[in-house]
Amino acid sequence: MADTPYIALLNGLKAVSQENVVVVGLSHIVDEQKLDTMLCELGQYPAIYYNEDLQAFDTRLLMFSLQLAIETNVQIDSYAMAVEKLSNTPLQKI
Structure with missing residues (x-):
């Protein structure tokens, strides 16, 4: 996982x-x-961040972000980082 964390994240999803x-x-x-x-928040917005231990995402948004990370070889180490770096959807922090 250390060399290619986005692959492990995609496999988990x-x-x-x-x-x-x-x-x-x-x-x-x-x-x-x-x-x-x-x-409740996820019903209104596709990317919710409470803290490093609790986040929620629209699955399609997450898959798109992870696929883009693989295709462009962008280094990420979390789902939140993938969405923040690679989508047009900012994380809604609550």
Whole structure:
């Protein structure tokens, strides 16, 4: 993963079959109220960032950003970085 993090990120996303994806980190327990807030916000905006351990994205936006990272060899190390660097959609921070 260290040499090609975007490949690992794309492989992780391939299993998603829903319209939206919530990304949860492992360093903190996610409060259900925060998760509900994220899901509500995601209904209004395609890229939501709460903190490094909780983000939500429209799956198509995320796949587009990761594919572009691979095609252009842009170095990224997170889904949030892919969307910020490679899409026209800024992260909505809550």
